[in-house]
Amino acid sequence: MIVVLARLKIVPGTSEQFLQTAGQLVQASCKEAGVIGYELLAEGDNRFAFLERYKDADSAAAHLKTDHYRTLGRQLGQYIDGRPEVLKMTPTS
Numbered sequence: 099m100i101v102v103l104a105r106l107k108i109v110p111g112t113s114e115q116f117l118q119t120a121g122q123l124v125q126a127s128c129k130e131a132g133v134i135g136y137e138l139l140a141e142g143d144n145r146f147a148f149l150e151r152y153k154d155a156d157s158a159a160a161h162l163k164t165d166h167y168r169t170l171g172r173q174l175g176q177y178i179d180g181r182p183e184v185l186k187m188t189p190t191s
Contacts, residue, residue, distance in 0.1 A: 099134065099189055100158045102150040106182040110144055116177040119170055120146070126166035132157025144179070158186075 108116045120138050127136040127150070134151040141147055152158040161167055 100152045100155055101187045101189065102148070102152070102158060103185045103187070104148040104150070104182050105141065105185075106146055106148075107179045108144050108146065108177045109179045112177040113144065116146070116174065119173050119177070120148075123166065123170040123174070124148075126164070126170070127161060130157070130161060130164065132160060 117138075124136055124138050127133055132153040134153060135149070136151070137149045139147045139149055150158070150161070152161065
């Protein structure tokens with residue numbers, strides 16, 4: 099299994115639009131083959147994180163090539179303040 103934690107800060111005043119678009123990404127991503135889980139978490143004021151769990155590295159790579167990721171990811175870009183912090187991890191057991 100591959101776990102990805104993508105932490106990001108959004109532009110103040112855009113949370114409603116961000117959450118709407120991010121919700122569409124979560125719904126579409128959960129339907130992908132190889133996706134075990136895909137969640138959006140709130141960390142605090144204007145801070146969110148995507149917690150993604152994939153069956154394997156190929157499934158994680160395939161996610162980045164989907165039409166919904168490319169389209170919605172571009173749309174999310176206008177709400178993101180700075181570079182996201184992306185951590186890729188594997189379970190220890």
